Amino acid sequence: MxxxxxxxxxxxxxxxxxxxxxxxxxxxxxxxxxxxxxxxxxxxxxxxxxxxxxxxxxxxxxxxxxxxxxxxxxxxxxxxxxxxxxxxxxxxxxxxxxxxxxxxxxxxxxxxxxxxxxxxxxxxxxxxxxxxxxxxxxxxxxxxxxxxxxxxxxxxxxxxxxxxxxxxxxxxxxxxxxxxxxxxxxxxxxxxxxxxxxxxxxxxEVVKDGARSFVAEKLAEREARHKRMGDSRYVVEPNVKEGKGGLRDLQTLFWIGKYVNRVDNIAGLVEAGLLSPQELKQFQKAENFLWAVRCHLHSLTGREEDRLTFDLQLEVAKAMNFTPRAGRSGVERFMRYYFLMAKLVGDLTGVFLAHLDDQWAVRGRRFMPTLFRRPRKLDGFVLERGRIALPEDDFFQKDPARLLEIFALADKHGLAIHPSAMIAARRDAPLIDNETRKDPRANAFFLDVLTSPRDPETVLRWMNEANVFGRFVPDFGRVVAQMQFDMYHHYTVDEHTIRAVGLLAQIEKGELAEDHPLSSNLMGKLVSRRVLYVAVLLHDIAKGRGGDHSVLGAEVAEKLCPRLGMSAAETEMVAWLVRYHLLMSATAFKRDLSDYKTIMDFVEVVQSAERLRLLLMLTTVDIRAVGPGVWNSWKRQLLSDLYHAAEEVLRLGHKSNGRKEKVDAKLAALKSALNVSEAEFARLAKRLPESYLIAEADDILAHNARHILAAGKAPLSIAAQVYPERGASLVTIYAADHPGIFYRIAGAIYLAGASIIDARIHTTRDGMAIDNFLVQDPLGRPFDEPSQLARIERAIEDALANKQKLQPRLEARPLSRTRAEAFAIAPVVLIDNKASNRFTVIEIHARDKPALLFNLAYALFQSKVTVHSAHISTYGERAVDTFYITDLLGGKIESKSRLQTLERRLLDASEVRAVEQQIAA
Missing domain, CATH: 3.30.460.10 (Beta Polymerase, domain 2)
Known part of the structure; x- marks a missing residue:
């Protein structure tokens, strides 16, 4: 050797x-x-x-x-x-x-x-x-x-x-x-x-006669490894060695080839008939690049590091000389090339296993079983051992529309496509030109796949792997393998989109009714289901173009939908959905849904019940397709609340349910939930302001009322409990109201290891604060252990009683998160006096970091304003915190100089150290 x-x-x-x-x-x-x-x-x-x-x-x-x-x-x-x-x-x-x-x-x-x-x-x-x-x-x-x-x-x-x-x-x-x-x-x-x-x-003694079992075990091992690593080659922080489309997948092919055909090196796979010379070059190209990435990872970290995290992506891209070009940063170009190589590994895997399958089929036994089905009509395509195949090698070349038809047939009949046909499709995909794109048959085939009631996700993914998808819809081709360089999105744009279509199909089939009961119920009420499927396809299609992808995507929809055979009304609806696909989540997660103007502003844009239904379902699959763990019951509840509130306004006769009627209904529901005398309930009701009754749900009102009654004349009472309906824990504080109470509670909750996802701050008519906080652990789960809940209660009690100084303890906590530091996010403060009739609404966008909410709350306290509600959202490394505030007399903040001072303080607070240094001084 x-x-x-x-x-x-x-x-x-x-x-x-x-x-x-x-x-x-x-x-x-x-x-x-x-x-x-x-x-x-x-x-x-x-x-x-x-x-x-x-x-x-x-x-x-x-x-x-x-x-x-x-x-x-x-x-x-x-x-x-x-x-x-x-x-x-x-x-x-x-x-x-x-x-x-x-x-x-x-x-x-x-x-x-x-x-x-x-x-x-x-x-x-x-x-x-x-x-x-x-x-x-x-x-x-x-x-x-x-x-x-x-x-x-x-x-x-x-x-x-x-x-x-x-x-x-x-x-x-x-x-x-x-x-x-x-x-x-x-x-x-x-x-x-x-x-x-x-x-x-x-x-x-080992290898001889053991090939089939070895291959089966290796493929099973590969599947298990893929599941551990996210089961997608398009996760935005891929594992170069173990992830799908990584080095281990290439090595698995070599192991199988070596075991089955006794090859000694990669080139031997060609002689064994498992790869063609061209495929061998692709194998070596992908392997060379992936090894280079892994070597740079090890070199930069000084250890065996195989995960390409956001911070390392920047460094590896620089080390491998990927520079900005054509509107894309160097790291985005590097990651796109990485995902194209991962896709190539997937293509080679399919080809390799097909060759292996054919080898064994010649010997009378296929390795990969397929149910034999014989559909009556395949329009010239043939069935080869249960899979759609080509009758001759130039079948696509004679009619490029067949490149779409083969996928439509595969979906219609529930058949797999023969690997040789996939290879031919990948080879002939460049034949799809403007003439093919305008062909009504080709567009009908594509729309049949996209809106299939069976399994559109699988067939669209096959179409994408064959490069047919991106050729037929060039705007989609621009986002293939395009990563979204942030910690929120888990997948590339094309993978996110295909997953969203798959989720919509699952909802339509009733497979996700437990997670999405409202969307599952509404699906059958749609006037045009294909509008929704096309909108899901196009909602992110304009990402990476340097402008507002919602606006640019709507322009793409206006051009593409008529080509797909959609009517003018359908085209208008799709374009509207793409243009406003972020509206519902932005309203639900960043605004106070108890504020009537929030609902009215939302309804003014939506205008119809059909748009509302479509927007809800588009928003739902868009959020869930971002990645595992992003969707939760808290987001489901907020979206449901907004939907029902907007639907009520859109229904005829909604004006009969005015503010007084709502307050009366809330008091009636509260009275029935409490076992108290008429006199005692009257005394309680007299203390509760109308804004509080409208803002809180019936179950929260009942919980708060029992808390208030049990507290009696105690100056402070704290209760923490699991709130499964919202996927969080509810922390209620009943205390004598005083300036600074909000920032002290926020600091105490952070020190107890919890994250606040929503806060509603109220003051009773006799000057007591009744504040409700929804909190989760760092992984987005409720605190459900009694010891955890007790720790939160104790921390708040200590903070409000000044038993311990918050600032030294906060300064002792780590303030940096390495992954988030890979992103340069300039803080932005947006102040809006038109979003609410009663409050000044402040929205802060900043890099998420420990103690951020505490520092923002302290800045508001310094500015001598009253916080009435807070809504906290995080999108990976980015935090968006919204506060509804008034001055100390209950009015909006109107003074220009005061607003400028407030903005400056909040910008400083976004840099966590700044506020702590002020406090320490």
Whole structure:
């Protein structure tokens, strides 16, 4: 195996094994007579210099050619080979000279796993196996122990095993990971005869006749790994090694090819018929790029880091010379190229498994089972072993509309598409030109897939993988593999869009009725369901163009919808939905829904019940498709509240339900929920202002009333409980009202480890504060442990009683979050005196960070204003906090100079340290 690294240029610049060995021999000869420990120290010292020099040369090459990952990983593997060979020889010659060795004292050193393939990133483990013919002797154990200590002293992370050949075979049969590692075992040094025997027995006793089970286990292992990593190759913080479309997927293909066809290298997959020469080039292109990314990750972090987090994306993009171009930043261009490579890995996987399936089918048994179905009409397409295939290779070329038709047929009949047809579709996708895009048949096929009542998500994803989607809808092609560089969105724009379509189909089929009862109920009431599907497709289609993607997307809709065969009315509705697809979430999450003007402003834009229904469902799937954990019951409740409030206004005769009628209805519901006398209820009702009764839900009013009655004349009463309907915990504070109470409560809740997602602050007519806070833990879940709830109550009590100073404790808490710091977000303060009839509405956009709400609340306290409600939203690294305020006399803030001072204080507060320094001073 001396020429395993024959393609590696100028290997002696990395390490000259002979020169290092000669230097070591001279040094050890001079130290003759010293004990083994001293000699081993000298060996390690020489090898450490050689290792450092070799690593520096490998990294120099990477810096010179930052996208050449293949040469870098080979350089590290070659360097490790030479270090091990020198160490092996020196250990046997100078530390544990065996003299005339018996057969049982023979030993071979193997490279296994990735190191066996000759691939090592800067932070990779050194995976080695010591193999002996029989059970290890005391001499072999001494040699192995000494070598391992030397390797550890060199600072290497070593994964090792020491087994006889019999043990090796037994372990390989029993353990898939051992079998896989040994599959790539490579001779490094030692007794070659032992290696030949071990390799021969592994081939005849383990590999032979075990191909089908190995492939099945490897594919199952791959599926499980994908699920752990998010089950998408388009997650915006991908794992370069283990994620879908990463290095491990390429390695799995090689393992399967090696096991089934006994190939020794990647090029052997072509001879085995598992890849074409062109596909081999694509394999090597993707592998080279992914290895380069992984090497840069290890180099930048100084450890084995395989997750491409936001902060590292910036650094890797810079290291790999991705510069801004055509309106995209360097990091966006880098990540788009990364996702295109991940997509290429997915394409190669499909092709490879298809070739493998065909090989086994020739032998009479397909590997991947498919139900045989024979639809009556396939319009010229044929059925090959249960999958749609082409009757001849130029079938698409004769009529490019068939590139859309094949997907429509696959959806209609519930069939898979033969991999050879997918390969042809990918090859012929460039045939889709303006003439094809205007073809009514092609547009009908596309719309049939998009609005399918079956499984549009799967077929749209196939269409996207074949590049047909982006060719037929060029505006969609512009967002393929386009990441959204923020911590809120989990997927690329195209993946987010396809997932949203899939979620809509699931809602329509009733599969998500428990999570989305309102949307599931409304789906059957739509006048035009295809309007909704097209709007979901187009809602983010204009992202990355440098303007408001909602406005630009509406313009795309106005041009595309007529081409798809939609009427003028449908086109207008789709364009409106795309233009206002963020309106409902912005209103529900950032505004006070108990403020009547909020509802009226929203209804003024929506104008019809059909638009309201469509907008709710578009908003729902848009939020849920952002990523796991983004949708929760709190958002569902807010959207439902807004929908019902807007629907009431839109219904004929809504004016009969005025403010007085609402207050009377609330008091009646409250009275029925309480078991108190008429006189006691009258006294309670007299204390409650109308604004409070309108703002809070009936169950909250009942909870607050019981709290107030139980507190009696106590100056302070705090209660924390789980509130499952909102997916949060409800914290209620009943206390004598005084300036600063809001910021003290906010600081105490933060110190207790909770995040406030909504706050409603009220004052009774006799001067008591009754404040309701909805809080969650850092993962967006309710606090449900009694000890957690007690901790929140205790922290608030201490803060309001001034038992502990908030500021020193807040300053002791960490204030930075590394991932969020990857994003430069300039804080913005928006002050609106028209959004409410009674309040000045202030909206602050800033980078989310610990204690942000406390600092904003303290800035409002300094400004001598009263906070009536607060609405807190986070979008990844970005926080949007909205406050409804008045001056101390209950009026809006009108003074221009006062508004400017307020804005300045809030901007300072967005930089957390600023306020704490003021407080400390």
């Amino acid at each position: 001396t020429d395993f690294f024959s393609a590696l240029p100028n290997r002696r610049a990395i390490i000259d094994r002979r020169a290092v060995a000669d230097r070591l021999e001279q040094l050890l000869a001079e130290a003759a007579g010293q004990d083994a420990t001293a000699l081993r120290g000298k060996i390690v010292a020489v090898l450490a210099d050689a290792l450092a020099s070799g690593r520096a040369e490998a990294m120099r090459r990477l810096d010179a050619h930052p996208t050449n990952g293949r040469e870098t990983v080979q350089a590290f593997a070659f360097l490790t080979d030479q270090i091990l060979r020198i160490l092996y020889d020196a250990t046997l010659r100078h530390l544990y000279d065996p003299g005339n060795r018996s057969t049982s004292e023979q030993m071979v050193l193997l490279a296994v796993g990735g190191y066996g393939r000759g691939e090592m990133a800067p932070g990779s483990d050194v995976d080695i196996a010591f193999v002996t013919p029989y059970k290890p002797t005391s001499w072999t154990e001494q040699v192995i122990e000494s070598m391992l200590y030397s390797l550890w002293d060199l600072g290497l992370k070593v994964g090792h095993s020491s087994r006889s050949i019999d043990e090796m075979i037994r372990m390989a049969k029993a353990d898939l990971s051992v079998r896989t590692a040994l599959l790539e075992a490579r001779y490094v040094w030692g007794d070659r005869a032992v290696y030949d025997t071990a390799r021969g027995r592994f081939g005849t």
